[in-house]
Amino acid sequence: MNELVFVGLGLNDEKGISVRGLEETQTADQVFMEQYTNLMVDFSLARFEALCGKKVQVVSRRNLEEENGKVILEAAKAGKTVFLVPGDPFIATTHVTLRIDAEKQGIKTRIVHGTSIMSAIVSLSGMHNYKFGKTVTVPFPENFSETPYNVIAQNKKNGLHTLCLLDLNAAEERFLSINQAIKMLLEVEEKKKLGAVASDTVAVGIARAGGNKPTLKADFVKDLANFDFGQAPFSLIFPGELHFMEVDSLIAFAGAPAEFRRLSK
Amino acid sequence: MNELVFVGLGLNDEKGISVRGLEETQTADQVFMEQYTNLMVDFSLARFEALCGKKVQVVSRRNLEEENGKVILEAAKAGKTVFLVPGDPFIATTHVTLRIDAEKQGIKTRIVHGTSIMSAIVSLSGMHNYKFGKTVTVPFPENFSETPYNVIAQNKKNGLHTLCLLDLNAAEERFLSINQAIKMLLEVEEKKKLGAVASDTVAVGIARAGGNKPTLKADFVKDLANFDFGQAPFSLIFPGELHFMEVDSLIAFAGAPAEFRRLSK
Numbered sequence: 267m268n269e270l271v272f273v274g275l276g277l278n279d280e281k282g283i284s285v286r287g288l289e290e291t292q293t294a295d296q297v298f299m300e301q302y303t304n305l306m307v308d309f310s311l312a313r314f315e316a317l318c319g320k321k322v323q324v325v326s327r328r329n330l331e332e333e334n335g336k337v338i339l340e341a342a343k344a345g346k347t348v349f350l351v352p353g354d355p356f357i358a359t360t361h362v363t364l365r366i367d368a369e370k371q372g373i374k375t376r377i378v379h380g381t382s383i384m385s386a387i388v389s390l391s392g393m394h395n396y397k398f399g400k401t402v403t404v405p406f407p408e409n410f411s412e413t414p415y416n417v418i419a420q421n422k423k424n425g426l427h428t429l430c431l432l433d434l435n436a437a438e439e440r441f442l443s444i445n446q447a448i449k450m451l452l453e454v455e456e457k458k459k460l461g462a463v464a465s466d467t468v469a470v471g472i473a474r475a476g477g478n479k480p481t482l483k484a485d486f487v488k489d490l491a492n493f494d495f496g497q498a499p500f501s502l503i504f505p506g507e508l509h510f511m512e513v514d515s516l517i518a519f520a521g522a523p524a525e526f527r528r529l530s531k
Numbered sequence: 532m533n534e535l536v537f538v539g540l541g542l543n544d545e546k547g548i549s550v551r552g553l554e555e556t557q558t559a560d561q562v563f564m565e566q567y568t569n570l571m572v573d574f575s576l577a578r579f580e581a582l583c584g585k586k587v588q589v590v591s592r593r594n595l596e597e598e599n600g601k602v603i604l605e606a607a608k609a610g611k612t613v614f615l616v617p618g619d620p621f622i623a624t625t626h627v628t629l630r631i632d633a634e635k636q637g638i639k640t641r642i643v644h645g646t647s648i649m650s651a652i653v654s655l656s657g658m659h660n661y662k663f664g665k666t667v668t669v670p671f672p673e674n675f676s677e678t679p680y681n682v683i684a685q686n687k688k689n690g691l692h693t694l695c696l697l698d699l700n701a702a703e704e705r706f707l708s709i710n711q712a713i714k715m716l717l718e719v720e721e722k723k724k725l726g727a728v729a730s731d732t733v734a735v736g737i738a739r740a741g742g743n744k745p746t747l748k749a750d751f752v753k754d755l756a757n758f759d760f761g762q763a764p765f766s767l768i769f770p771g772e773l774h775f776m777e778v779d780s781l782i783a784f785a786g787a788p789a790e791f792r793r794l795s796k
Contacts, residue, residue, distance in 0.1 A: 277644060281551035284541055284646065285582070288550055317550070354646065356654035362776060365657070366783045379542060379741055381549065381619065382650035384660065389621035389644060392630070396666050400691055403661070420689065426665055476644055511627060518631045 270342035270368045272355035274380015275299075277476025278306055280314035283350075287378045291318040295345030298338050302327045303360050304352035304383065305436045305499050307477055322350070327437075335364040342373045354382040386476040387429060387501050392515025393470075397506065399426030404447040404502070405433045406440075414447075415454035418504045419462035425507040432500045441498035444471045448491045448502075463487060463504065468529060470503040470520055471495055484522035505529075535607035535633045537620035539645015540564075542741025543571055545579035548615075552643045556583040560610030563603050567592045568625050569617035569648065570701045570764050572742055587615070592702075600629040607638045619647040651741040652694060652766050657780025658735075662771065664691030669712040669767070670698045671705075679712075680719035683769045684727035690772040697765045706763035709736045713756045713767075728752060728769065733794060735768040735785055736760055749787035770794075 271290050276282025283291075291297055297320045301309070315322055325337070341347040349361070355377055356362060368375050388395050399421035404414045414430060421428045432442040451463040463469075465488035473481040473495035483493050505512070510530040516522035536555050541547025548556075556562055562585045566574070580587055590602070606612040614626070620642055621627060633640050653660050664686035669679045679695060686693045697707040716728040726732075730753035738746040738760035748758050770777070775795040781787035 274646070276549055276646075279551075281554065282549055284547055284549055285553055286544075286546035289546065354650045354654045356657060357650055357660050359657070359659055359776070362657045362780055366779055369783050377654060379646045379651045379654060381539070381541075381644045381646050382654075385619045385622055385647035385650055386644045389619045389642060389647075392621060392624070392627045394624055395622050395649065396668070399665055400663065400689070401661050424665070424685065511624070514631055515627055518634050 268343055268345055269347070269374040269376065270338065271346070271348045271376045271378060272361065272365065273348050273350050273378040274354045275306060275350050275352050276380040277353065277383065277386055278478065279308035280310060280317055282306065282381060282476070284378065284380065287380065288318060290378055291320060291348050291350065293346065294320065294348040296341040297322045297348045297350065298325050298341070299323070299350035300325050300327070300330060301352060302436050303358040305434055306352050307474060307497070334367060338364065339368055339371060339373065342368060343371070354380045357382045357384060381476065383431070383475055384429070387472055387503070390472060390475055390480055390482060390519070391470055391503055392519055393427060393503065393505070393512045394509060397427050398429055399424060399506070401429045401431065403431045403433055404442060404450060406442055407446065407450065410450065412454050415451050415458065415462060418451070419460050422462055422504070422506050427506050428504045430502040430504065432502065434499050441500060444493070444495055444500050444502060445491050447500070448487055452487070468505055468526065470505070470516065472501045472503070473497065474499065475501060482520035484516040484520035484526065533608055533610055534612070534639040534641065535603065536611070536613045536641045536643060537626065537630065538613050538615050538643045539619045540571060540615050540617050541645040542618065542648065542651055543743065544573035545575060545582055547571065547646060547741070549643065549645065552645065553583060555643055556585060556613050556615065558611065559585065559613040561606040561612045562587045562615065563590050563606070563612070564588070564615040565590050565592070565595060566617060567701050568623040570699055571617050572739060572762070599632060603629065604633055604636060604638065607633060608636070619645045622647045622649060646741065648696070648740055649694065652737055652768070655737060655740055655745055655747060655784070656735055656768055657784055658692060658768065658770070658777045659774060662692050663694055664689060664771070666694045666696065668696045668698055669707060669715060671707055672711065672715065675715065677719050680716050680723065680727060683716070684725045687727055687769070687771050692771050693769045695767040695769065697767065699764050706765060709758070709760055709765050709767060710756050712765070713752055717752070733770055733791065735770070735781065737766045737768070738762065739764065740766060747785035749781040749785035749791065
């Protein structure tokens, strides 16, 4: 049957995929994969090919976007085609156009979801999912922006937590560090003075969420800036109002100092 | 090695688990599972036991909470213990206490993440993840609350989308329908008249997100109320400001009427 199945690879390595996703891959006529919308630190293409028993064609951002996914759409017209995407296939919006184009050309599409970095970070922190506001990405310094600061300030005003993804360039293996992100936010604070991210603000740094040995550290911003998180990728949470159970979690799993107790409601 | 590994079952059925999660289960000394924090519509315990080659002990909410997870903690003191949880293990906060208790008793814990309903819904809709504000659950009518309406209104004020999970009782197989949820929201509108959820408001209804044949329908509230979504579980998205790419997605994947085009920015 000709169709295009978007399959999420999940997190970290070749075993992050769901059992269903693996089965769909094993029964495909052609298999494509991209590895540029997110980073899977311990992923091995050779091990994945052994697992699914198929030859996997890796597509680059350039050849996928410049040719509007032509190679994938042609394959999907001829038979069952699986397109493997890190995390959950449409949390990054990069491939929405490809799915729309497929449907317009009469190709049936399906999604097999994967674990997303978004829920992994929330889950690791033990913080309450329904208390997170809008998510934001902190860009590299050359793309300096006040937006992340403004999002944190707006969420805090509403008592909400902010999940900050720190920018990365998977192809160049370049990552924004927690230290750099904090520096950028403090610069905006200097200017705006809303108190949203100051040196005595509490935050949670997370490295390698979804990996086998993630590092979490909850602390005041001034202390987090000097903490050694090890290998990338990184993310940050700026809490809004903390429930005492969330503080318990941050003390138990993220080494938060006992002073955090006075923050909870 | 004695440890407690929380493993996400992912969505829908026994193949929603990740390959890594399945391996952890296959190598465990004891395996526990709960099925009350979320619903896995097509899950078969017999098929899952065949897949992992282990006897799985299903725990109920009552015996887990009243006994503070004693049976699981005792098992984890004796050997490698896997606790299987629908979706991602800590997106519902139900088991955070168990994890804290384990660590306090010197038991090492790890998390193997699973696909969460949260990212599946966003992914299916083709809407932009970073434009979602706070999430909210719409309760059964006997627990009537103005909170969901207020959350939608607040998010809209900031141009943000709202993901509404509709209440369910997995044990009783009871589900709040999209029609009932809309009715409750319109009642609050009658009183508050903020225009956050009126009969000409646009919304997206989703049934069986993460299942093999999800149903999506984007329409005006008055028309959604009469749409047949089929089997539960259900969720709703109330868009804030829509990007034209999001409108394209809703037209392509959720049968949105062409009038939606005039809504985008």
